[in-house]
Amino acid sequence: MSSSAFPRPIATTRSATGISTGKLAVWWLIASEIVIFGGVLGSYIMHRIGHPEWASQAEHTNTWLGAFNTIVLLSSSLSAVLAHNAAEMKDGKKAAKFLWFTILGAATFLVVKSFEWTHEINAGLTITSHTFWSFYYTAAGIHGLHVLVGGIIMAVIAVDAAKGKDLQRVEAVGLYWHFVDIVWIFLFPLLYISK
Amino acid sequence: MSDPHAPHADHSKHYIKIWIALLVLLMVSLVPAIIAQQLHLNITGIVVVTAFAVAFIKAYLVIKHFMHLTIEKKYVGFLFLTMLAFMLVFVGGVSPDVMKHEGQRWTNDAAKKVVDEGMKAEKAGGHGEPEKH
Amino acid sequence: MSSTATDTAHGDGHGHDAHAPSGWDDPHGHGGHGAHDAHGHAEPHWLIKYFWSTDHKIIGMQYLFTGMFMALIGGFAVYVFRMQLAFPGMSVPFYGRVTATDYNALVTTHGSVMIFWVAMPVLIAALGNYLIPLMIGCDDMVFPRLNRLSYQLFLISAIVLIYSFFVDGGAFGGAWTAYPPLSAKAEYNLTPTGAPLWLFAVALEFAAFLLGGINFVTTVMNSRAKGMKMFDVPIVVWMIIIASILFMASVGPLIAGAVMLMFDQTIGTGFFDPNKGGDPVLWQHLFWFFGHPEVYVVLLPAMGIVAEVITTFSRKKLFAYKSVLYTAVGTGGLSFFVWAHHQFIAGIDPRMANIFSVTTLLISIPVAEMVFVYIATLFGGSIRLTTPMLWALAFIAEFLLGGVTGIFLGASGADIYFHDTYFVIAHFHYTFFPIAFIASFAALTYWFPKMFGRYMNDTWGKVHFWISIISFNCIFIPLFLLGARGDHRRIYDYTHFPDLMKSGMQDLRILATLSLVVLLVTQVIFLVNFFYSMVKGKKAEQNPWKANTLEWQCPSPPPHGNFPDGLPTVHRGPYEFSHPDRQEDYWPQNAS
Incomplete structure (x- = not known):
């Protein structure tokens, strides 16, 4: 299980830019994610403006649950940055603890989401019922997938961090998590407030 | 604000302040929507503009204070701006x-x-x- | 092995695999003696060595051989459908009769395989993996396990694509551009399973290249040899990096679009269905917003290969290194502003068509500049016409023709006439054949001594070169003529169209098809030469071409860890040929 069983190449230890390799890779990852979300949200915005009649569908989204999930994600972002703060102070145990809080946030988000979706699907608002709902489920679904993946990666990193290992990864995964949070910050008004 | 990368400095208080600001902003974006809903007012324009203005402010706060992008190498920020420009x-x-x-x-x-x-x-x-x- | 297997799941997911800042000092010393050999110094089992390796050279080889295998599939597909066009209704040898559905599937497969499973893996993934760590003087990629994962995803995508041939209804037949509604509705494309499988394979392939691209960019940014500054990086590495960034920036919308199209296909959403409030033109935009930068994603590495080969074999410094670099960046940036020239007759707003015409004509300027720079590099050099040099020169000549004919298609007025004719096909292949094959042959023949420690046979290399080039031109010049006469490209049997069977048009089709058969058969020469030389070729020394870049300053083939005498330190740029103060006409980057 230990990752030191896989010694890293010298290449990984170099840092000509001054940014550590893992962090640099996450910046590039975020750059490539910007255009993925940009594609789906851009398509949604264009359709939404071109189709005023979608407002009658949008009014069925649950603003309260959306707002609650925003609070959940903002708070999980806080604990992610607190984990980074702890990692900076070389406190692996504390960093791991905060990461688990973030994971709890991710789990809460997904549970609320599935509750919300079950409710909507039972009300007949399925992904095929209207193209507004197609966009709704696709955009939120892609975002939810990122939440899920982020949670899993954070669990792996938290286990290592608790042992004081690879603490620099705490910051890297935190950056990814803040990005996922920012995407939701924009999804919230797009899907839950513009009615 | 001092450099968050300074070794061994504890910034948790600062982060919590930002978090509170984010929650307050969320409430700000909700208020017009709730008013419109409760009073059946036709103020969609105001609702949407507030919501997106708040979203941009929130995103800025997260980027600056949680991701520390403003003190990262400049080209990282430019990279993201380029990606947004392509969009x-x-x-x-x-x-x-x-x-x-x-x-x-x-x-x-x-x-x-x-x-x-x-x-x-x-x-x-x-x-x-x-x-x- | 189980420990390595767990580790993959562990750190590779999203590239959070960084070294502790506290550990910048190399714990293993700069010996380069297999610093990351997970199994100590014992030789691993060959299956593990060749199929589960994290060594960038092995992964590069995996990409290369997978790409070569896929090229055979793409080549076979084109053989079958060209035979159908030349001799309609005949039973094609090694295939049998070609039905209309078969024809569509073959055309689609040829297109998508050659671009996504041949050009991309060979030019970017294989050469990038093999060359980047060697050329920037480090021992491996920064994320070796991410690299392995990237290849495995790519392999799965190739397997899914091949598998789609054997499902009910056969492989997807909606062209490599997959325009809805044809691609979205099973009642139109008649491939209820093949279409989603194709889309899945393409999406998986994108994921693989995104991982690979992040790895490449991070490696070059962070892990260059001591002393290697930005402008000491060889052009081919720069080009692969710029291409990776272009890919990263352009593929996002298409990944989103692929998810949307997948939902349209499988669960019946209406993203691209106007009757449900969607828009089919949106797919075309999503596709070409990626599709046009994609041309430059593969062109730039090809240009880079040519730069390496012509500087080495004209013993001259690359003319205007920085201009080439800035031009490449400019081309890349501009390539995001031209995509809708593929859609002039798709019902886009004519005012937008004007804008896209202008940007399209503009983009020929930087590309032409690169060609001029290469010609200026050749001018006054002591040119050695080795096989790789022939390929590189042919690239410049043939790509020029492809570029010039692009002007016809970029002008929206002329495009209305040329659209969907064989003129487009010929133009496209005059750009992509040089990119995917001529440049790849230049690269393979040039770096073969490094890869396998042996020379390829030069005589047979030249025979292969000349027959390939002549037959290539004999395929596509007739297609230009056919296209100018209005020959429509999406037709299965021309005998149903008397207007397209007039005065020798069929003869031109037969000429093109026979030339194609010659071209395909000629590749046997290459394959035999390649595999024979790998085992029996003349042994090559460390630096057979007397080149400067770092990959030639380590043994051929390089051992695990690349530089047995310690990782190099760089003192100068990559193209210091024929320096007046030196006795030898080359000056390796790391020589003091």
Whole structure:
């Protein structure tokens, strides 16, 4: 299980830019994610403006649950940055603890989401019922997938961090998590407030 | 604010302040929406503008204080701005075709028909919701 | 092995695999003696060595051989459908009769395989993996396990694509551009399983290259040899990096679009269905917003290969290194502003068509500049016409033709006539054949001594070169003529169209098809030469071409860890040929 069983190449230890390799890779990852979300949200915005009649569908989204999930994600972002703060102070145990809080946030988000979706699907608002709902489920679904993946990666990193290992990864995964949070910050008004 | 990368400095108080600011901003974006809903006011414009203005402020706070992008190497920020600019180019190039349903010597009859039927159904359904334009 | 297997799941997910800042000092010393050999110094089992390796050279080889295998599939597909066009209704040898559905599937497969499973893996993934760590003087990629994962995803995508041939209804037949509604509705494309499988394979392939691209960019940014500054990086590495960034920036919308199209296909959403409030033109935009930068994603590495080969074999410094670099960046940036020239007759707003015409014509300027720079590099050099040099020169000549004919298609007025004719096909292949094959042959023949420690046979290399080039031109010049006469490209049997069977048009089709058969058969020469030389070729020394870049300053083939005498330190740029103060006409980057 230990990752030191896989010694890293010298290449990984170099840092000509001054940014550590893992962090640099996450910046590039975020750059490539910007255009993925940009594609789906851009398509949604264009359709939404071109189709005023979608407002009658949008009014069925649950603003309260959306707002609650925003609070959940903002708070999980806080604990992610607190984990980074702890990692900076070389406190692996504390960093791991905060990461688990973030994971709890991710789990809460997904549970609320599935509750919300079950409710909507039972009300007949399925992904095929209207193209507004197609966009709704696709955009939120892609975002939810990122939440899920982020949670899993954070669990792996938290286990290592608790042992004081690879603490620099705490910051890297935190950056990814803040990005996922920012995407939701924009999804919230797009899907839950513009009615 | 001092440099968050300074070794061994504890910034948790600062982070919590930012978090509170974010929650307050969230409430700010909700207020017009709730007022519109409760009083059946036709203020969609205000609701949408506030919500997106708040979203941009929130994103800025997260980027600056949680991701520390402002003290990262400059090119990282420029990279993200470039990506966003490409998305603007994309939307700019596509919107004349997809967002609009007619242009210079062309009309998108299928889309127009869908919009008309949708608007009629909405009126008939009598949702009483403000129309979005 | 289980420990390595767990580790993959562990750190590779999203590239959070960084070294502790506290550990910048190399714990293993700069010996380069297999610093990351997970199994100590014992030789691992060959299956593990060749199929589960994290060594960038092995992964590069995996990409290369997978790409070569896929090229055979793409080549076979084109053989079958060209035979159908030349001799309609005949039973094609090694295939049998070609039905209309078969024809569509073959055309689609040829297109998508050659671009996504041949050009991309060979030019970017294989050469990038093999060359980047060697050329920037480090021992491996920064994320070796991410690299392995990237290849495995790519392999799965190739397997899914091949598998789609054997499902009910056969492989997807909606062209490599997959325009809805044809691609979205099973009742139109008649491939209810093949279409989603194709889309899945393409999406998986994108994921693989995104991982690979992040790895490449991070490696070059962070892990260059001591002393290697930005402008000491060889052009081919720069080009692969710029291409990776272009790919990263352009593929996002298409990944989103692929998810949307997948939902349209499988669960019946209406993203691209106007009757449900969607828009089919949106797919075309999503596709070409990626599709046009994609041309430059593969062109730039090819240009880079040519730069390496012509500087080495004209013994001259690359003319205007920085201009080439800035031009490449400019081309890349501009390539995001031209995509809708593929859609002039798709019902886009004519005012937008004007804008896209202008940007399209503009982009020929930087590309032409690169060609001029290469010609200026050749001018006054002591040119050695080795096989790789022939390929590189042929690249410049043939790509020029492809570029010039692009002007016809970029002008929206002329495009209305040329659209969907064989003129487009010929133009496209005059750009992509040089990119995917001529440049790849230049690269393979040039770096073969490094890869396998042996020379390829030069005589047979030249025979292969000349027959390939002549037959290539004999395929596509007739297609230009056919296209100018209005020959429509999406037709299965021309005998149903008397207007397209007039005065010798069929003869031109037969000429093109026979030339194609010659071209395909000629590749046997290459394959035999390649595999024979790998085992029996003349042994090559460390630096057979007397080149400067770092990959030639380590043994051929390089051992695990690349530089047995310690990782190099760089003192100068990559193209210091024929320096007046030196006795030898080359000056390796790391020589003091």
